[in-house]
Amino acid sequence: MASPPSSSSSSASTGDEKPHVLAVDDSLLDRKLIEKLLTNSSCKVTTAENGQKALELLGLGDDGQRTFNGDASKVNLIITDYCMPGMTGYDLLKKIKESPTMKDIPVVVVSSENVPTRIKKCLDEGAQEFIMKPLQLSDVKKLRCQLTKFSNPHNGMLCMGR
C-alpha cells in the first residue's frame, strides 16, 4: 500500500510530511540541542547516543530487528557526531553506505574539530556534508531545505536564497 513520496504530485502535502531525522551524538547536551534545532525547523527527530544504537534503529543492528517499521518512520536524514567512543561517526557513515537499504539516506557529519583530512575522509566516503559544531539554526534550515528538494522536486521553489 506504500506509494513512493516522490511520485506524488499533490503540492499541498508539504505540511503533512515532516522529514524524519536521526541524530547521533554521545553527548546528552548536544542531543538536546540538536533535537531542538531540528524540531524548530519542523523535523521529526529521533536521537541515538552511539553508532550501535543508531544502526539498531535503522534495522542494521546485529539482531536484525527493525525498530522503524513500515513507512511510518522512514528516516530522511542522518546527522552524526564524528568523535564518539567505540564506533566513530565515520565508522557509522561507512556502515550506512555499505547497506543496500540505507545507502541512499543522506548522512551529515558534524565535528568540533576542523581537520581537513578528516573532512576529506568523510566526504570521500559519501557524507553529504561536514559541518562544524556547534550546529546553528541556519545550518539546520539549509539542510531542511535540501531535504525538501530531494523528496518534492516540484516544491523546490520553496527554498529561497540557497
Added chain:
Amino acid sequence: MDGVVQLQKQLVDYTASLFHEGFLDEQFNQLQQLQDESNPDFVVEVVSLFFEDSERLLNELGKTLEQKTVDFKKVDAHVHQLKGSSSSIGAQRVQKLCIAFRNCCEELNTEGCLKCLQQVKHEYSLVKNKLETLFKLEQQTIAAGGSIPTL
C-alpha cells in the same frame, strides 16, 4: 510599572556585560533564540546539563591527574568533552582554557595539566555564578510581570 522597567534594564545590562567580558559568546544567543512557548525553560535545561557535565568531568580530571602514572589519553578525552559542552552553550572562557589544556596533554605535561585544571575550575565557577545570577534576574523580571527582552 517602574519596578519592571528597572528589572528589565538590569537584565539587559547584565546579559550585555557577560558577552562584553567574554564569559559568553554568540552560541548563547543561539540557545536563547531556540527557546519558545513550547519549551520555555530550554536555556535553563541545557545550561543545567552543562553544569552536570562539567562537575562530573572536573571531578574525573582531578582523579585522573592524581594517579601515579597519568593516563593522558583519558585526560584528553575528558577535556575534549568539556570543551564540547562549553562550546555548545557558549561558555567561551571555559572553552578557550580547554584548548590550552589539551596542549598540555599532548606534551604529556602533568604539572601543566594540573595548572590548567585549576584555571578551568576557576573559570567554570565564575561562569556558573554568572549564569545562575542571570537566571535569577530573569525569574524576578517575569515574577514582576515583565518579559525577558530579546536582544
